[in-house]
Amino acid sequence: MELLGNLALGFAAATTVEMLTVCFVGVLLGTFVGVLPGIGPLAAVAMLLPVSFHLPAEAALILLAGVYYGAEYGGSTASILLNIPGTPSASVTALDGFPMAQKGRAGVALVLTAIASFVGGIVGVIVMALLSPALAGFALRFGPAEYFAVMVLGLVAATVVGGRGIVRGLAMVFLGLLLGTIGVDVNSGATRFTGGIPDLRDGISLVVVAMGLFGVSEVIASIRGNTRHKVSQPLNWRSLMPNRDDWSRVPGPALRGSAVGSFFGTLPGAGQTVASFVGYAVEKRISRNKDQFGHGAVEGVVVPESANNAAAQTAFIPTLTLGIPGSTTMALMLGALMIHGITPGPRLIADHPSLFWGLVASFVIGNLMLLVLNIPLVGLWARILRVPHAMLYPIVAVLICIGVYSLRLNLFDVWLTLGFGLLGYAMRLWRFEPAPLLIGFVLGPMIEEYFRRAMLLSRGDPLVFIERPGSATLLAIALILLVLAALQPKKLLLRLLKSA
Amino acid sequence: MDRARVTDALGPLALIAIGIAFAAGAWLNLDLGTLRRLGPGALPLGLGLILATLGSIALVQGLTQHAERVPRPDFHALAAVGAAIATFAILTERVGVLPAVFGTVLTMTTVIGDLPWLGRLALALSVAIGIWLVFLLGLRLPIRAIGAG
Structure with a gap:
């Protein structure tokens, strides 16, 4: 079977000492920033971008x-x-996780989320390994018009991500596209x-934009939310072990959550x-323990965690096979690929098999590492929450400066990052989302x-874009997405959640 | 018109200005090319005009729908971060990265002001050592640690 051969290639690529180390460092850092509210995975990925430039492409992506x-x-x-989500997608987990903690079952909830996350991650990887080659094979027939349409679809999707209305989202996409035109035009x-600034001839670096918009402005916005969190419960091994009833309520919800997550991740x-x-709403509707939801139901932490981890993995499918980043973090991954001279798109799997399958294999290895890291170290991660912000943010600021400076030892980039930080902060105040801007910036030159x-x-x-069936279909989907977004999906989603 | 609305309108107005600036720059300084062979100015012209249009729609939306108040910026935090990054940029050029890191942490914690003096110095020193260990020794970034570049 071809898949097995590919996986063998992937595992061979991902199990060298260097790749294992990189993978371990990546998941460890990831858990760390995930635990800390305030620094998101996005800011962490942005901060690591410059470091990853010094690694080979495979290692960079795995990290x-x-x-x-x-x-x-x-x-x-x-x-x-604490009832404070460390990442946005973990907010659903708080619905039942925090009540569990209040009942003295925090340890159980933490162990179960680690297991649910693992199930979700693995299901997501399987879906990715099965679906990506097929999707890429299909997309190989694309011409420039179709590629353009795919990119437009990606940008529209980026707009839909934000919750500030389509006009404001689209405006940010176009601002990003325009910022992407700064520098020397490769064609002419x-x-x-x-x-007339020579430092701008090569264009603005993606790292500068990402660090400014997400890193610097995040620090400015959260520096004074300077409350030290209290984690009162002592966590010991006895309080960690789920009982038999808990275990019986894991497999079904975990698999359903993974299925829902895998589907939404690819969109x-x-x-x-x-x-x-959505996973939570679906489970609440079909569960026999409906009345326990919101009061510490085991299913209520298992489903969202399996769903968001499955989605985290399948989000790589459109990114790596079509070159459409589904989220800002995926846009940074695309950027990292391009900086290493790899063009994202349907040729990626065929041209760089060890990169793609190595990444798939590293996901399996990384998820295993995370399972091992999370269960015994639950207490340690809980303690990290006590690090005072007064110490954290200066460190983040220094890491941003060093990261940007190390790009090409240019202090102009550092000043520019400060500029983008101020822009990002102003955008926050005026309710403009930075995510569509960044995605527009990444996709701009390709578009x-x-x-x-x-x-x-x-x-x-110009009629070529609607005369060719492929690009016409894709542009039609983009249009439908825009119309759906105009109908305010967040409200629909909330209604779904309430009615369940 | 009340002040909140005027402040809120500044965002869309800035977008309109940026859009027009890009479009005008493309129109005046760059070759637009032909439909078949688009020049370097064609896309920026179109994108700039669309941005200005979107900005105008956002402006009208903001003026006609219920106004949302733009929150007061946190000038204290802005000063802390601005001073920190400026310190890094200025000191790196003159005395090298490690003293700059030390200065950056010291500046930022001083402006925020919720660590005692000894804590600030200790933090600044340990961050500088940490950066030296991880980035210069570990990752071997080609950065001059101490001394003017």
């Missing part, structure tokens, strides 16, 4: 991906112990919008948060390239 899905494991810890060699723009919300190529091939006829 960044490890941080990303490791954070999904860690995100539930603060949800359960003309310099665009640099204002660009839906992502982990939607996956865990322009495909658009110009498609226009050249069609001899200047």
